Amino acid sequence: MGRTEEQAGAAPRRTRDPEGRRAAIVEAAVSVIAERGIGNTTHRLIAARAGVPLGSTTYYFPSLGDLVDAALEKVADECRTTLAGWEERLRASPATPGPVIADAAAAYLEDRERAIVEYDLYLAAARDERLRPLVDAWIGEMTRAVATVSDEPTARAITALVDGALIQALVTDRPLDHRLLSTTVDALLRGLHDGNDPAAGTGNDAHTRKREQWRSVD
Amino acid sequence: MGRTEEQAGAAPRRTRDPEGRRAAIVEAAVSVIAERGIGNTTHRLIAARAGVPLGSTTYYFPSLGDLVDAALEKVADECRTTLAGWEERLRASPATPGPVIADAAAAYLEDRERAIVEYDLYLAAARDERLRPLVDAWIGEMTRAVATVSDEPTARAITALVDGALIQALVTDRPLDHRLLSTTVDALLRGLHDGNDPAAGTGNDAHTRKREQWRSVD
Amino acid sequence: MGRTEEQAGAAPRRTRDPEGRRAAIVEAAVSVIAERGIGNTTHRLIAARAGVPLGSTTYYFPSLGDLVDAALEKVADECRTTLAGWEERLRASPATPGPVIADAAAAYLEDRERAIVEYDLYLAAARDERLRPLVDAWIGEMTRAVATVSDEPTARAITALVDGALIQALVTDRPLDHRLLSTTVDALLRGLHDGNDPAAGTGNDAHTRKREQWRSVD
Amino acid sequence: MGRTEEQAGAAPRRTRDPEGRRAAIVEAAVSVIAERGIGNTTHRLIAARAGVPLGSTTYYFPSLGDLVDAALEKVADECRTTLAGWEERLRASPATPGPVIADAAAAYLEDRERAIVEYDLYLAAARDERLRPLVDAWIGEMTRAVATVSDEPTARAITALVDGALIQALVTDRPLDHRLLSTTVDALLRGLHDGNDPAAGTGNDAHTRKREQWRSVD
DNA sequence: AATGAATGAGGGTTCATTCAT
DNA sequence: TATGAATGAACCCTCATTCAT
Numbered sequence: 001m002g003r004t005e006e007q008a009g010a011a012p013r014r015t016r017d018p019e020g021r022r023a024a025i026v027e028a029a030v031s032v033i034a035e036r037g038i039g040n041t042t043h044r045l046i047a048a049r050a051g052v053p054l055g056s057t058t059y060y061f062p063s064l065g066d067l068v069d070a071a072l073e074k075v076a077d078e079c080r081t082t083l084a085g086w087e088e089r090l091r092a093s094p095a096t097p098g099p100v101i102a103d104a105a106a107a108y109l110e111d112r113e114r115a116i117v118e119y120d121l122y123l124a125a126a127r128d129e130r131l132r133p134l135v136d137a138w139i140g141e142m143t144r145a146v147a148t149v150s151d152e153p154t155a156r157a158i159t160a161l162v163d164g165a166l167i168q169a170l171v172t173d174r175p176l177d178h179r180l181l182s183t184t185v186d187a188l189l190r191g192l193h194d195g196n197d198p199a200a201g202t203g204n205d206a207h208t209r210k211r212e213q214w215r216s217v218d
Numbered sequence: 219m220g221r222t223e224e225q226a227g228a229a230p231r232r233t234r235d236p237e238g239r240r241a242a243i244v245e246a247a248v249s250v251i252a253e254r255g256i257g258n259t260t261h262r263l264i265a266a267r268a269g270v271p272l273g274s275t276t277y278y279f280p281s282l283g284d285l286v287d288a289a290l291e292k293v294a295d296e297c298r299t300t301l302a303g304w305e306e307r308l309r310a311s312p313a314t315p316g317p318v319i320a321d322a323a324a325a326y327l328e329d330r331e332r333a334i335v336e337y338d339l340y341l342a343a344a345r346d347e348r349l350r351p352l353v354d355a356w357i358g359e360m361t362r363a364v365a366t367v368s369d370e371p372t373a374r375a376i377t378a379l380v381d382g383a384l385i386q387a388l389v390t391d392r393p394l395d396h397r398l399l400s401t402t403v404d405a406l407l408r409g410l411h412d413g414n415d416p417a418a419g420t421g422n423d424a425h426t427r428k429r430e431q432w433r434s435v436d
Numbered sequence: 437m438g439r440t441e442e443q444a445g446a447a448p449r450r451t452r453d454p455e456g457r458r459a460a461i462v463e464a465a466v467s468v469i470a471e472r473g474i475g476n477t478t479h480r481l482i483a484a485r486a487g488v489p490l491g492s493t494t495y496y497f498p499s500l501g502d503l504v505d506a507a508l509e510k511v512a513d514e515c516r517t518t519l520a521g522w523e524e525r526l527r528a529s530p531a532t533p534g535p536v537i538a539d540a541a542a543a544y545l546e547d548r549e550r551a552i553v554e555y556d557l558y559l560a561a562a563r564d565e566r567l568r569p570l571v572d573a574w575i576g577e578m579t580r581a582v583a584t585v586s587d588e589p590t591a592r593a594i595t596a597l598v599d600g601a602l603i604q605a606l607v608t609d610r611p612l613d614h615r616l617l618s619t620t621v622d623a624l625l626r627g628l629h630d631g632n633d634p635a636a637g638t639g640n641d642a643h644t645r646k647r648e649q650w651r652s653v654d
Numbered sequence: 655m656g657r658t659e660e661q662a663g664a665a666p667r668r669t670r671d672p673e674g675r676r677a678a679i680v681e682a683a684v685s686v687i688a689e690r691g692i693g694n695t696t697h698r699l700i701a702a703r704a705g706v707p708l709g710s711t712t713y714y715f716p717s718l719g720d721l722v723d724a725a726l727e728k729v730a731d732e733c734r735t736t737l738a739g740w741e742e743r744l745r746a747s748p749a750t751p752g753p754v755i756a757d758a759a760a761a762y763l764e765d766r767e768r769a770i771v772e773y774d775l776y777l778a779a780a781r782d783e784r785l786r787p788l789v790d791a792w793i794g795e796m797t798r799a800v801a802t803v804s805d806e807p808t809a810r811a812i813t814a815l816v817d818g819a820l821i822q823a824l825v826t827d828r829p830l831d832h833r834l835l836s837t838t839v840d841a842l843l844r845g846l847h848d849g850n851d852p853a854a855g856t857g858n859d860a861h862t863r864k865r866e867q868w869r870s871v872d
Numbered sequence: 873a874a875t876g877a878a879t880g881a882g883g884g885t886t887c888a889t890t891c892a893t
Numbered sequence: 894t895a896t897g898a899a900t901g902a903a904c905c906c907t908c909a910t911t912c913a914t
Contacts, residue, residue: 489876603777
């Protein structure tokens, strides 16, 4: 059993494990994208990082584009999971939304690598409209999560605020100002809440429905 | 200052205007970067767009990196100018900061192309610390502008809010929700004003779903 | 003899019919070669067309070259069969060689795909002398068939004529001019027949020397 | 003047001569195609044979297909020239068409390499209809040349005969039977001449020109 | 006996960069 | 000063072939 394994010569021919191989390649792709950006990601770089031969990358993915897609998809999935967690935590602690959101944001930044890839994907949507639905979903989901503790316009405002806070923390490579974010969120929940034309006219006025945030309705 | 284009009496052929040529190349570079992203920007693409021979690009810039740097520098300059305008307008109309800022943000998005390059540059800083000073300057400058009508923590919060609103408008390619931004800014100026502690910070986030292939295909 | 396809009661899955599998692969190879040319024929293409797993192609044939060889051999076999038919028909209707040959030529072109592969093989012999014997056999066989109704030089002339007519019909993808071919063949049978230096020197015959007829008959 | 030339290191950077370079590359391409066939022709092979760096081949020709096109076009041009010569010689010696044609055929075969490429191109037309016009032109031109000494149907018959004789000489790599061809041509000129009806459609003819790219595209 | 996983050589093509002119 | 020719390095991808299962 298991004779020729790690024997002499070169290339022992890695163990049979398609699933693992595939996952390792995608993982490496995410890592490379995070480090060099989508535009500088190559088969060779990915293969090297994954510790697999070059041919493996094209064996599992017809084209580099497909591989990058898989990597971004993975990141997007994780993102969805993250947001689901946010919503859950907001539901669990409805009394302290500020800290909960700030905590979540800080936790999000802990995996800086993934966050960078995510923002790459985010920005890529500005050029490639095929990515729009993805981005809309993200923004919408986050808004929905926040909306569990506020009205819809406020949720959109908070979503933007958090988005801005996150990207600034990323590009400056400095820790998130947890306190400020927490405080600001709470202020918005309070502020926009009481005494205000609740963003009435906005996009479409009162609340609208279907997606929201800042741009809405063209 | 002073465009020199088609001047010089009746030049035998080539425009004979080093400064103009150089500027045209940088201009083209910005445009190409906006359209394809830094990673997909090439000498040939830039030369073609600028309408100059391939050799010109390397004649005026030692390497592609230098050219891209020049393009980003130009964008950064424009950005600084923009922010200076914000500050000025805030000083001129201190009574209505919300609308002023929302107007400025909307105006900023009018040149979508430039805005995309700017955010490219922004995000690039997450990977390349040589870009940090640039990014810090931007955030700092904006904060300073806003600080003319608020305390510093509030200014930082508003800066993050605006940043988030801008990037969301960009990636979704939908108009900014002017009303909501305006209202939110005012709420923050009021809200955080009475009774809050400072802190530091920055940030961002994200989410997802399906899409296809986001590699530019050439 | 005897196609075994889908037999064997109800095989668990795979057809379990080595001979049939092998034949199917060769068949597919012929088809692929016809469509793309020998140079563009690949294992994958063949496997896909035959509806067998990739591994089968290398399992049944040590190398792609062997597979292609098998395909060409098959074609050559069919060709031999075809020519045997010609001879038989000429023997059966010795009075009307022109129509018989023209009919045979027209019939040959009916399977355009196979004919193309055959001419591929034919032309390949110009570069690869290992194919010469095959080609010689074809030309020789056809000449022998025609020679049942004429002298040898005339048979060679007719063989060339038919060859030319066939290739021209193939490359132009237009139907053979049956009438013209028939008439011409008969004219040659008549013409070279009577009053002529019957291609004396030609072949090897009289004197000759270096070089010889069209292909000589080794 | 001319300092750094043939100096130390490697790659002295060949002399400036675009026309020559281009021609050399096409020449090499023809040679490679002749030796390996269109399907086995590669940039690297061509570059090596032309004695130019790999990059040169793609510098002068956007794609391999374009290069192959250029090579085949060159061959086609030469072919047209050849056929023009045939016609001229037939006009010059209308009394002895048989020997004239046989001589021309023999002369044609003297450049075996070119002839092989030509027949490659010929056969390629069976698969790629974009090549049809070219092939029609060849056949048509040859028929027209022969038609200067005969009626049209006879010319077509002779064209097919010559075609067959040529390809057989090529694939068997044995000299053309000059005497037999000469005699047969004369017999046809006599034979079909008196008492025969033309016919229709057969082979073909036509003329035409231009085409695009004959590489199978995958 | 049969097959999908795996690999590396090589092919087409792009492109930053160099340099003669 | 300016530019098109020229050159490899590197990239993406295909594929024959090998091999564990």
